[in-house]
Amino acid sequence: MHFKFKxxxxxxxxxxxxxxxxxxxxxxxxxxxxxxFNMALIYKKPTPIKIVKCKDNKISxxxxxxxxxxxxxxxxxxxxxxxxxxxxxxxxxLPLANIQPNQIEHIENVLAHSxxxxxxxxxxxxxxxxxxxxxxxxxxxxxxxxKSISLNFLEKxxxxxxxxxxxxxxxxxxxxxxxxx
Numbered sequence: 001m002h003f004k005f006k007x008x009x010x011x012x013x014x015x016x017x018x019x020x021x022x023x024x025x026x027x028x029x030x031x032x033x034x035x036x037f038n039m040a041l042i043y044k045k046p047t048p049i050k051i052v053k054c055k056d057n058k059i060s061x062x063x064x065x066x067x068x069x070x071x072x073x074x075x076x077x078x079x080x081x082x083x084x085x086x087x088x089x090x091x092x093x094l095p096l097a098n099i100q101p102n103q104i105e106h107i108e109n110v111l112a113h114s115x116x117x118x119x120x121x122x123x124x125x126x127x128x129x130x131x132x133x134x135x136x137x138x139x140x141x142x143x144x145x146x147k148s149i150s151l152n153f154l155e156k157x158x159x160x161x162x163x164x165x166x167x168x169x170x171x172x173x174x175x176x177x178x179x180x181x
Contacts, residue, residue, distance in 0.1 A: 023087045023122040023129075027072065030167035040172055042074030042081060069106035070117070076172060077181040080115035082106070087122045093148035094121050096141075104141065107134045116179060120161070120171060123151060129161040130154045131174050 024044070034040040047068045053061035070084040084103055088094045099119075110117040117134030132149070136157050140149065154160075159174045175181075 023085050023120070023124075024071070026163075026168040027085055027120065027171075030169045030171065031072070031074075033167035034172065040074060040076040040081075042072055042076070044072055045069070068100075068103070070103055070110075076116075076175065079179070079181070080110070080113075081117075081175070082110045082115055083118045083120060085120045085122070087124050089124050090148075091123065091125050091151070093150045094123075095148045096146065104138070108138060111135065111138070116175065118175075120169065121149070121154065121158070126151075127163070129163065129169055130158040131161055131171055132158040133178065 028044060031040075031042045031044070034042060045068070049062045051059055051062045053059070070082050072085065073080070073082040075081065084099070084107070086094055086098055088098070107117040111134050119132045119134075119137055121130045121132060122128070123130075128151075132154060137149075140146075140153070140157070159178070161169050161171055161174060164170055
């Protein structure tokens with residue numbers, strides 16, 4: 001069972017059951033927790049759009065101004081963090097077609113500037129989550145001529161994120177193990 005929580009004005013945790021949380025919701029909830037308790041400052045990046053038609057405060061036509069990079073960025077203990085969140089309903093793999101070339105290039109650039117880049121991958125049908133470092137991801141792309149990242153590869157080369165109640169996906173705990181903070 002999944003739980004959704006909010007922290008009220010008095011810093012009390014308020015729970016509600018949520019069996020169908022999606023990966024983005026779980027990460028947003030985790031990041032809210034990190035910010036609330038001053039652990040990390042990580043946000044979802046907005047995708048720049050150009051509004052073409054708007055009437056009565058409702059957007060009826062818009063288009064993306066540019067390709068997006070990754071989903072989230074921020075800072076943790078003085079280090080820049082940038083990551084992409086991907087979901088798959090497959091029980092065996094994440095199709096590489098789900099990851100855009102500009103996102104791969106962005107991960108390369110973050111790493112080139114000594115930032116921390118990674119992917120959080122959710123196998124929705126299995127209820128399993130993995131943190132795949134940017135370095136391992138890029139090595140996989142260079143060495144393998146595959147169309148997907150297999151669950152087997154992730155089990156051997158990524159870090160499984162165990163779902164918790166608070167915060168739901170404590171990926172900082174894994175970053176602490178991987179990198180020196």
